[in-house]
Amino acid sequence: MTFELMPDIILSTLLLLMAWGALYAPTRHDAMALFVAFGLVVALIWARLGAPDLALAEAAIGAGLTGVLLLQAARLLPAESASTEHRPLWFRSSLLFLLVTTAMFASMILNNNSLQLAGSGISANVTADSASLPEMVAAAMGDSGVGHPVTAVLLNFRAWDTLLELLVLLLALTGVRQLYPGVNRNQQAVANTIEQTWPLLLAWARFLAPLLVLTGGYLLWRGADGAGGAFQAGAMLAAAAVILRLTGLLPGLSWSSLLLRLAVNIGALVFLSVALATLMFGDGWLVYPVQWAGALIVAIEVFATLSIAVTLSLLVVGEPEELSA
Amino acid sequence: MSGLVVIVAWIFMIAGTVFFVTGALGLLRFPDVYSRLHAVTKTDTLGLGLLTLGLALKSGSPGTALLLFVIWLLVLASGAVNCQLLARYNLELEARAADTDELNRQGGNHDV
Numbered sequence: 001m002t003f004e005l006m007p008d009i010i011l012s013t014l015l016l017l018m019a020w021g022a023l024y025a026p027t028r029h030d031a032m033a034l035f036v037a038f039g040l041v042v043a044l045i046w047a048r049l050g051a052p053d054l055a056l057a058e059a060a061i062g063a064g065l066t067g068v069l070l071l072q073a074a075r076l077l078p079a080e081s082a083s084t085e086h087r088p089l090w091f092r093s094s095l096l097f098l099l100v101t102t103a104m105f106a107s108m109i110l111n112n113n114s115l116q117l118a119g120s121g122i123s124a125n126v127t128a129d130s131a132s133l134p135e136m137v138a139a140a141m142g143d144s145g146v147g148h149p150v151t152a153v154l155l156n157f158r159a160w161d162t163l164l165e166l167l168v169l170l171l172a173l174t175g176v177r178q179l180y181p182g183v184n185r186n187q188q189a190v191a192n193t194i195e196q197t198w199p200l201l202l203a204w205a206r207f208l209a210p211l212l213v214l215t216g217g218y219l220l221w222r223g224a225d226g227a228g229g230a231f232q233a234g235a236m237l238a239a240a241a242v243i244l245r246l247t248g249l250l251p252g253l254s255w256s257s258l259l260l261r262l263a264v265n266i267g268a269l270v271f272l273s274v275a276l277a278t279l280m281f282g283d284g285w286l287v288y289p290v291q292w293a294g295a296l297i298v299a300i301e302v303f304a305t306l307s308i309a310v311t312l313s314l315l316v317v318g319e320p321e322e323l324s325a
Numbered sequence: 326m327s328g329l330v331v332i333v334a335w336i337f338m339i340a341g342t343v344f345f346v347t348g349a350l351g352l353l354r355f356p357d358v359y360s361r362l363h364a365v366t367k368t369d370t371l372g373l374g375l376l377t378l379g380l381a382l383k384s385g386s387p388g389t390a391l392l393l394f395v396i397w398l399l400v401l402a403s404g405a406v407n408c409q410l411l412a413r414y415n416l417e418l419e420a421r422a423a424d425t426d427e428l429n430r431q432g433g434n435h436d437v
Contacts, residue, residue, distance in 0.1 A: 204406040
């Protein structure tokens with residue numbers, strides 16, 4: 001065992017501990033705090049594996065915004081009733097899960113030594129099967145229109161996946177809107193305490209929001225050639241909107257406004273129209289013409305960022321009356 | 326020369342880590358919200374400062390050092406604001422609880 005392996009072992013152990021804690025914590029609040037910590041450890045692991053795109057997305061969306069969503073959901077739920085008493089069943093099922101995953105990992109490590117190679121610091125490219133994909137991406141980079149392999153895969157070679165991700169986000173917002181009318185209004189009391197914002201928070205929000213917008217724009221622009229992209233930039237902008245909304249600096253958004261509905265949908269709309277245009281006039285569904293690929297990807301990313309930002313901020317700070325119009 | 330710089334950088338980084346550990350210890354052991362906040366924010370500020378100082382020395386490039394300094398400033402300010410917010414929120418909760426206690430006591434007296 002090399003010294004290089006130490007942080008990885010510590011992070012993996014921490015991840016398992018956090019996952020166990022999030023599942024079996026005695027109270028709801030402990031479980032939520034541990035889930036957020038779990039997200040942060042996952043982000044660290046992605047960063048350690050050399051995937052800053054995933055690390056950024058996981059930290060911003062997986063840990064940050066999901067944490068806020070969980071806290072809000074907990075606020076709307078009734079006070080905690082008796083704790084879960086299905087421990088034997090839980091225990092057995094988790095034991096089964098553990099055995100199955102361990103067996104899967106063991107068989108993978110035994111059959112394919114790429115994991116061991118990656119662990120000992122030697123590039124996994126040496127093995128036959130796993131090498132073909134990165135090589136295929138590298139070979140096709142010239143036609144992708146962008147300079148970063150991750151962006152090329154997400155928005156060109158596998159653009160279908162990203163389109164479906166945008167649609168999933170839209171579906172999530174639709175689901176939340178369906179559920180909101182049934183919510184009772186004791187939330188109003190909490191909202192009122194936020195109304196009278198403290199001066200320090202106001203000043204900090206005024207300073208932080210432009211910085212977040214700047215970072216979001218940078219991540220969006222940088223996405224073509226490095227770590228970053230629509231989801232990370234959208235999460236940054238959503239964070240700025242949430243801060244401004246919570247401090248009362250941003251007026252409440254109304255679902256009845258055409259502009260808002262357009263902003264929510266425009267990412268998927270632009271993406272779909274590009275797909276249709278390539279289907280009708282080009283070489284097929286989401287196959288961009290090579291000379292236009294860069295411009296098309298940037299256009300899709302800009303509108304997707306807008307949609308992601310508005311959708312995420314509506315999910316987090318949208319009031320019932322704003323969403324159910 | 327560079328060997329000395331690396332040793333100094335490591336000393337800073339280890340000292341920073343020690344501050345983080347004491348902060349975590351304070352968070353676990355201190356009795357109320359205010360002392361816990363004190364423990365966490367003070368050690369975070371100083372611990373992260375020492376850590377970034379060590380990393381900046383170790384990087385050896387002025388650009389990276391400046392970047393680390395700006396990151397430290399951001400975390401410093403956000404930590405200070407968050408500490409203030411949590412403390413103030415807790416203070417208001419306590420004040421509200423004290424008010425209801427007072428009201429209950431007065432109500433009880435009237436009944437007697």
